[in-house]
Amino acid sequence: MSDPSLVLHRIPETLVEALMMSLRKSKVEELQLRTSVLKPKSKVVVPSMRKLLTTEQSNKASKSVGRKLPVPSNQIRDIVQHHCSNKLTKGAVEAIEVSFEKFFKYLCRDVMAICLHAGKKIVTQADIELVMKRQRFIKDNKSLQILIEQNFPLEYRQLFIPVASSVTLKQRKKN
Incomplete structure (x- = not known):
């Protein structure tokens, strides 16, 4: 009889392998359907599946990807430092940059929705103020x-x- 600890370690690997195989099959079938509808005699391209990453590896991978912020990071740091008397660590600045990026992403979506609704092609200051009123940053008294x-x-x-x-x-x- 084999060691039970070896069996327990082997089970998750086989489950993961089975899941990966089923994902590969479903992706290949999906691509075959797409390509058969668009181009009946084209070759099927099989996408490469990403390896399962631990949290450490995924953090390293995400740090290597550069963010494109609309404002330089030193300006963000200066604005935060204006309100905070303590020094900021590098990790804190990175977390602030991530939240800043998400904030601007949602802000741009809201501005675009307002402009599309109004039928405008150019964003004006009034549109930005309207979004900020909707998000309750600007009130009647402020x-x-x-x-x-x-x-x-x-x-x-x-x-x-x-x-x-x-x-x-x-x-x-x-x-």
């Missing part, structure tokens, strides 16, 4: 300019509101 002034340092406020520097200079002269 405008977009007030929100920018509260949440961004002065050098970034000047990018969003061109008169931000002149307003602060006028306030200083009055005092």
Whole structure:
């Protein structure tokens, strides 16, 4: 009789192998159906199946893929550092970048939906404000300019509101 621990270790491998074989068969059948409808006499391309990765390996694979953020990561770090007195670790900055990327992805989807609904081809500031009102960032008592002034340092406020520097200079002269 064989060692029971060896049998227990072998069972998951056979299950995984069986699942992989069934997935391969279903993918091949699906591709055959697609290609037979589109091109009756074309060759079937069998997709390569990804190996099962442990969590460590998948994290390494995801880190190697570069993210395309609409804003440089140092600006994101500066904005977060404006609100946080502690230093940020590299892992914290990466987590913030991931959430920032997801936020912009959903924001772009909402803006696109509003523009398509209105039949527009060009996105205006009013569309962005409408999305932010829908997401409850802007309320009746808090405008977009007030929100920018509260949440961004002065050098970034000047990018969003061109008169931000002149307003602060006028306030200083009055005092």
